[in-house]
Amino acid sequence: MLMKLAGGRIYDPANGRDSAVGDLFVQDGRIVADPGPGAAPDEVHDLTGRVVMAGAIDIHSHIAGGKVNIARLLMAEEHRAAALASEEPCGCGGAIATPSTHVTGCRYAQMGYTAAFEPAMLPSNARHAHLEMADIPLIDTGGYLVLGNDDLLLELLASGAGEEAVADYVGCMLNATRSLAIKAVNPGGINAFKYNQRRLNVDEAGPFHAITPRRILTALAAAVHRLGIPHPLHLHGFNLGVPGNAEATLDSIEAVEGLRLHLTHVQFHAYGVEGDRKFSSAAARIAEAVNRRPNISVDVGQIMFGQTVTASADTMAQMGNAGLAHPKKWVMMDIECDAGCGVVPFRYRDKAFVNALQWAIGLELFLLIEDPWRIFLTTDHPNGAPFTSYPELIRLLMDRDHRLARMAELHPDLPQHTILGSLTREYTLGEIATMTRAAPARILGLADRGHLGPGAAADITVYTDRPDRRAMFEKPDLVFKDGRLIVRNGVVIALGAGRTHVVEPAYDPTIEAWMGRRFDKRMGQRLAHFRIAEEEIRGGNGLVRHACTPGAF
Amino acid sequence: MASNPAIHQDVLCPFCGLGCDDLTVEAETGGLAVRSTDCPIARDRFARTPPAEPPRVAGTPVPLQDATRAAATALGGSGAPLVAGLGTDVGGVRAALALAQRLGAVVDHALSDGLYRNLAVLQRTGWIATTLAELRNRCDLLLVAGPDPAAFHPRLYERWVAPTPAFQNPPSREVVFLCGEPLDSPRAALVNLPVTVLPGDPARIGDVAAALTAALPDPSRAVGAAGIPAADIAALAERLLKARYAVVAWAASAFQAPHADLTVERLVRLVHDVNRHTRCAGLPLAGHDNVVGANQVCTWQLGVPLRASLGGGAPLHDPYRFAWDRYLDTADAVLWISSFRPEVPIFPPGKPVIVLAPPGTPFATEPAVFIPVGTPGIDHPGHVFRSDTVVALRARGLIDRGLPDVATVLTAITAALPQEAAAC
Ligand code: SF4
Ligand SMILES: [Zn+2]
Numbered sequence: 014m015l016m017k018l019a020g021g022r023i024y025d026p027a028n029g030r031d032s033a034v035g036d037l038f039v040q041d042g043r044i045v046a047d048p049g050p051g052a053a054p055d056e057v058h059d060l061t062g063r064v065v066m067a068g069a070i071d072i073h074s075h076i077a078g079g080k081v082n083i084a085r086l087l088m089a090e091e092h093r094a095a096a097l098a099s100e101e102p103c104g105c106g107g108a109i110a111t112p113s114t115h116v117t118g119c120r121y122a123q124m125g126y127t128a129a130f131e132p133a134m135l136p137s138n139a140r141h142a143h144l145e146m147a148d149i150p151l152i153d154t155g156g157y158l159v160l161g162n163d164d165l166l167l168e169l170l171a172s173g174a175g176e177e178a179v180a181d182y183v184g185c186m187l188n189a190t191r192s193l194a195i196k197a198v199n200p201g202g203i204n205a206f207k208y209n210q211r212r213l214n215v216d217e218a219g220p221f222h223a224i225t226p227r228r229i230l231t232a233l234a235a236a237v238h239r240l241g242i243p244h245p246l247h248l249h250g251f252n253l254g255v256p257g258n259a260e261a262t263l264d265s266i267e268a269v270e271g272l273r274l275h276l277t278h279v280q281f282h283a284y285g286v287e288g289d290r291k292f293s294s295a296a297a298r299i300a301e302a303v304n305r306r307p308n309i310s311v312d313v314g315q316i317m318f319g320q321t322v323t324a325s326a327d328t329m330a331q332m333g334n335a336g337l338a339h340p341k342k343w344v345m346m347d348i349e350c351d352a353g354c355g356v357v358p359f360r361y362r363d364k365a366f367v368n369a370l371q372w373a374i375g376l377e378l379f380l381l382i383e384d385p386w387r388i389f390l391t392t393d394h395p396n397g398a399p400f401t402s403y404p405e406l407i408r409l410l411m412d413r414d415h416r417l418a419r420m421a422e423l424h425p426d427l428p429q430h431t432i433l434g435s436l437t438r439e440y441t442l443g444e445i446a447t448m449t450r451a452a453p454a455r456i457l458g459l460a461d462r463g464h465l466g467p468g469a470a471a472d473i474t475v476y477t478d479r480p481d482r483r484a485m486f487e488k489p490d491l492v493f494k495d496g497r498l499i500v501r502n503g504v505v506i507a508l509g510a511g512r513t514h515v516v517e518p519a520y521d522p523t524i525e526a527w528m529g530r531r532f533d534k535r536m537g538q539r540l541a542h543f544r545i546a547e548e549e550i551r552g553g554n555g556l557v558r559h560a561c562t563p564g565a566f
Numbered sequence: 567m568a569s570n571p572a573i574h575q576d577v578l579c580p581f582c583g584l585g586c587d588d589l590t591v592e593a594e595t596g597g598l599a600v601r602s603t604d605c606p607i608a609r610d611r612f613a614r615t616p617p618a619e620p621p622r623v624a625g626t627p628v629p630l631q632d633a634t635r636a637a638a639t640a641l642g643g644s645g646a647p648l649v650a651g652l653g654t655d656v657g658g659v660r661a662a663l664a665l666a667q668r669l670g671a672v673v674d675h676a677l678s679d680g681l682y683r684n685l686a687v688l689q690r691t692g693w694i695a696t697t698l699a700e701l702r703n704r705c706d707l708l709l710v711a712g713p714d715p716a717a718f719h720p721r722l723y724e725r726w727v728a729p730t731p732a733f734q735n736p737p738s739r740e741v742v743f744l745c746g747e748p749l750d751s752p753r754a755a756l757v758n759l760p761v762t763v764l765p766g767d768p769a770r771i772g773d774v775a776a777a778l779t780a781a782l783p784d785p786s787r788a789v790g791a792a793g794i795p796a797a798d799i800a801a802l803a804e805r806l807l808k809a810r811y812a813v814v815a816w817a818a819s820a821f822q823a824p825h826a827d828l829t830v831e832r833l834v835r836l837v838h839d840v841n842r843h844t845r846c847a848g849l850p851l852a853g854h855d856n857v858v859g860a861n862q863v864c865t866w867q868l869g870v871p872l873r874a875s876l877g878g879g880a881p882l883h884d885p886y887r888f889a890w891d892r893y894l895d896t897a898d899a900v901l902w903i904s905s906f907r908p909e910v911p912i913f914p915p916g917k918p919v920i921v922l923a924p925p926g927t928p929f930a931t932e933p934a935v936f937i938p939v940g941t942p943g944i945d946h947p948g949h950v951f952r953s954d955t956v957v958a959l960r961a962r963g964l965i966d967r968g969l970p971d972v973a974t975v976l977t978a979i980t981a982a983l984p985q986e987a988a989a990c
Binding site for chain 2: 077079081082083085086087089092093096097098099104105106107108111112113114115116135137138140141144145148164206207208209221338342343344345346347348349350356534535536537538539541542545546549
């Protein structure tokens with residue numbers, strides 16, 4: 014079937030189109046070249062005056078896996094208050110900060126998102142995460158594998174293994190867990206917490222394995238480079254939430270010595286200790302460093318006000334925050350010699366100075382980092398705010414008057430502590446399209462997503478251009494997934510399964526003999542059983558492989 | 567599928583949630599035989615594999631399609647159905663929830679009692695917990711609270727406690743049994759470790775936990791509890807404080823006190839307070855028949871755990887009202903799923919009961935519909951969760967008895983329901 018999307022204003026930064034009026038043609042779920050005047054489309058949508066973009070892609074959103082389920086259990090109040098009956102065709106479920114699988118897929122699709130990636134898949138929990146992701150309808154998914162606190166890697170490093178052996182280990186783990194990228198969470202810190210250490214400096218040897226976080230960070234960044242994984246090492250840095258942590262963030266940028274590095278939820282890592290409150294914005298310094306180094310990318314992890322829950326593998330940081338839990342209950346888990354899990358409910362208050370400044374720091378980062386190809390729109394769902402707050406966040410970025418009006422409602426001391434009021438930048442629609450479509454696809458290596466050129470998957474979102482950008486991005490007119498219309502006027506009209514994006518880097522399998530022995534002796538599980546078979550992912554339907562190019566990135 | 571007779575190596579055992587994946591199982595005429603371990607649960611369950619038998623409607627053998635249609639008619643006509651047992655793999659649970667959404671049913675797992683004693687505390691206060699490999703590699707003091715969990719998880723000590731902790735230096739470990747005697751054969755696995763038994767009233771484990779918690783700031787002021795003298799409480803508090811990584815393990819389903827969740831709460835409080843001084847984590851054990859997996863799927867699909875009703879539009883969780891054994895009286899039709907064991911409860915008379923269970927399952931009263939199904943990990947591959955909730959495992963199929971799996975049967979029943987909008 015041939016479909017024509019006629020006359021829209023196309024924002025397709027990957028192909029150099031910025032509000033270019035034109036037609037799109039879709040056949041068999043893909044965008045195709047204009048078939049010429051002789052072709053008779055079976056279906057035509059007149060999009061005159063409408064804004065057309067690729068489906069949006071969220072590169073960092075905690076949507077599935079053990080900690081998400083713990084968060085759902087802990088947030089029982091929200092599930093009582095916000096339970097949802099089935100809105101045909103979506104199934105029932107509920108909640109906002111900890112949505113059930115159907116609600117997750119449907120809410121994303123309703124906002125014009127067609128992919129969201131789970132950024133913290135623990136090796137031991139990968140099979141669970143995949144089973145759960147398969148139950149999220151409509152959107153594509155994939156997971157980033159958390160390494161850097163796994164005793165096996167630390168043992169390998171302690172044994173003096175070279176770069177090649179580390180890359181082989183990482184390659185094997187990526188393949189075995191069907192992951193898309195590598196994430197490091199407070200490298201060494203989660204492991205140290207298991208020995209009751211509550212802080213670990215970047216150059217301090219950790220307990221037992223006696224490896225420094227710097228060593229772990231550089232080893233993983235090098236492994237990613239060597240294996241040719243498209244996405245740079247995805248780093249949840251040091252001392253999350255601690256005033257003064259910007260030093261460690263800047264240090265991480267230096268540590269990788271020009272290798273690519275993605276700093277995730279950098280807002281939580283951009284704090285200084287200046288001023289009367291010993292808590293200040295270091296956004297300008299971080300932005301300056303990012304602007305200068307093309308090997309660095311970030312996502313913001315913007316906070317928005319209201320009740321949410323923080324869920325992270327970083328038990329060291331979460332244990333430090335547990336006293337702030339609201340409501341007062343929290344869960345910590347040490348997990349399977351590979352990481353941990355800390356779930357702490359939290360309410361960001363607009364009248365609280367610290368939260369107001371966190372909000373401003375996030376926006377400063379958005380506005381000071383110049384290249385929209387290297388900064389990504391995230392709230393670190395649900396840690397900074399539920400992903401459903403993206404439309405409001407987009408409005409804050411695109412509408413300075415709205416930003417100033419909102420700022421005036423916050424804690425009265427805020428203006429003396431932020432330069433936000435002086436920042437005049439307003440994101441353009443083209444920049445939003447870059448930040449939420451083209452750039453995420455490029456930095457994840459998804460060659461056929463995030464753009465509208467021939468060959469791309471026909472994941473397409475159509476908006477009415479409204480001056481109220483929140484209203485515009487909350488409720489797209491049409492959303493197509495793989496060429497199928499799934500949302501009309503913000504309402505889901507058809508259900509379908511997404512796909513799972515993975516990379517399968519080549520590695521030397523001789524490492525598996527060593528790993529196999531370790532699995533037997535340590536993990537009480539055979540390496541063969543740890544490995545997830547292709548038919549386990551969406552019943553064998555829907556695995557999408559992306560190319561790795563060793564040494565290229 | 568291997569042909570008989572065959573020896574299967576590295577078989578993953580799906581039954582108790584401990585995730586043993588090192589079994590040798592031999593197919594012989596009349597069933598399977600476990601060769602590599604004397605775990606009584608594995609030996610019994612793998613051995614109970616009689617040949618397939620046809621489904622029955624009102625006691626009469628019928629083709630599968632007739633049975634699923636009869637089940638759909640009975641369930642479709644009910645006003646307050648119960649979909650329970652849920653002894654099945656992840657695929658089976660998904661299919662059961664899909665059916666339950668169509669019916670507006672109440673859902674629960676047969677063995678959710680122990681699970682809910684733990685979940686009640688998780689939801690009320692949260693906790694600090696750990697997983698089996700952390701126990702194996704980092705724990706230097708294991709405190710077993712209450713009746714020996716090895717009754718439910720026979721290879722717990724052999725696989726997760728007897729091996730030397732790899733990530734502690736020096737690699738020491740000791741085990742303390744509190745208000746419970748170690749069972750003989752599991753204890754044999756602990757012969758090389760220092761084991762202390764502190765006998766006390768098992769109905770008052772919570773009091774002991776509270777006494778230990780109170781003693782942490784100053785063990786010299788400890789008081790006795792549940793028949794355990796003050797001096798022993800003091801000594802144990804000292805040991806907890808000196809431990810590098812203490813683990814407190816319990817099987818809540820074995821707790822006998824009337825408010826067993828309060829016992830769990832006091833153990834959780836103890837773990838919490840020890841963490842002010844050193845590291846300590848709880849290990850709640852409850853994993854038979856994939857109860858943990860059933861709860862995980864339910865939580866991710868519905869946002870709420872099991873013991874949920876899908877009858878009123880949105881999912882509603884009520885651990886009291888929607889416990890299956892209580893709701894059994896209210897329900898006007900029952901679908902019971904038990905693919906891991908040929909055992910079902912006695913159902914009250916006067917309502918249609920549909921059972922999916924292995925062939926040879928005995929019944930006190932013949933159910934309205936009985937559909938023999940295969941067992942995940944024996945007849946077909948399937949995903950089950952380990953007791954620690956983190957690790958999902960994939961068991962493989964070993965033999966082909968020609969039995970359908972639960973997901974297939976439930977999907978057929980759902981497809982045969984009268985067409986109407988979903989209840990939830
Ligand atoms: S202990 Fe549990 S998992 Fe291990 S063999 Fe026995 S029943 Fe199976
Ligand atoms: Zn995150």
